[in-house]
Amino acid sequence: MPCIFLNKHKLLFIHIPKTGGRYITERFKENQGLLGGVEHFGCSTHISLRKLQVHKNFLEREIQDYEAFCVVRNPWDQAVSMHKFVRTAVRRRVKDRLLGKEVKRDTSLLGDLNILRQRYLCSFDYNVKERIRYQRLKEKGTLPRQQLDWVKSDQCVKTHVLRFESFLEDIKALPREVAHCLNGFVSKPQPYHDWFSPKLAGIIEQAYKPDIEALGYKF
Incomplete structure (x- = not known):
């Protein structure tokens, strides 16, 4: 917020x-x-x-x-909470897009769905490391x-x-x-x-x- x-x-x-x-x-x-x-x-x-x-x-x-x-x-507890949040959010987006008619109209969205699935299925280790990498890129913002x-x-x-x-x-x-x-x-x-x-x-x-x-x- x-x-x-x-x-x-x-x-x-x-x-x-x-x-x-x-x-x-x-x-x-x-x-x-x-x-x-x-x-x-x-x-x-x-x-x-x-x-x-x-x-x-x-x-x-x-x-x-x-x-x-x-x-x-x-920070260790926060990392677990963030991982669970990301998994839930991605799962919801995958479900919404699979149910949406826009997928049938625009096949390019299927590639986006595959990216979302990969993020949802990836390991906790991967998510933690990616989050740290992303923060290093953004911490001046x-x-x-x-x-x-x-x-x-x-x-x-x-x-x-x-x-x-x-x-x-x-x-x-x-x-x-x-x-x-x-x-x-x-x-x-x-x-x-x-x-x-x-x-x-x-x-x-x-x-x-x-x-x-x-x-x-x-x-």
């Missing part, structure tokens, strides 16, 4: 992928009255704080007047690789970093009305260890080393 401004509370939510952001966005939308309005900004699914500041002329406000918050997650890079700022913006694993405790740092909207969150710890070979676990450790060291996460 795009970033969210809670103007009444001078609060900005930065959505890091696979950290519970969909739940937060939906809860804010459902409680717009209590929160005094919810404003979305950005046409892309995710946008970093630094990239957001590039658009300050369109925001009609000063970013440094706001506090920001984000949610971070154990709107998709930073390290989770903490999402909330790095060229301006003085106070940031609350909440943990997916202790979300209900950490939201107490937010304004009371905001925390109240989010108190139904249920984090679902996954037994992620079995997904990783020692080599793949090491690849994650190297790729996300700054986050792991700064946040104290362990495999």
Whole structure:
């Protein structure tokens, strides 16, 4: 989802992928009255704080007047969650296109379907490595690789970093009305260890080393 401004509370939510952001966005939308309005900004699914500041002329406000918050997650757990999400999304797209009449009209779509099937059927190891490769290509744009890079700022913006694993405790740092909207969150710890070979676990450790060291996460 795009970033969210809670103007009444001078609060900005930065959505890091696979950290519970969909739940937060939906809860804010459902409680717009209590929160005094919810404003979305950005046409892309995710946008970093630094990239957001590039658009300050369109925001009609000063970013440094706001506090920001984000949610971070154990990188190994996050990788498993991302893999499951991608598989589900690709499977849905394959099904939709196979059922759609456009396949019969345009045979070029069949090649696209084959690519989708390959992504759906590929291994967890492959998906993890491809995601890291893609992030390296995009990290100078709107998709930073390290989770903490999402909330790095060229301006003085106070940031609350909440943990997916202790979300209900950490939201107490937010304004009371905001925390109240989010108190139904249920984090679902996954037994992620079995997904990783020692080599793949090491690849994650190297790729996300700054986050792991700064946040104290362990495999």
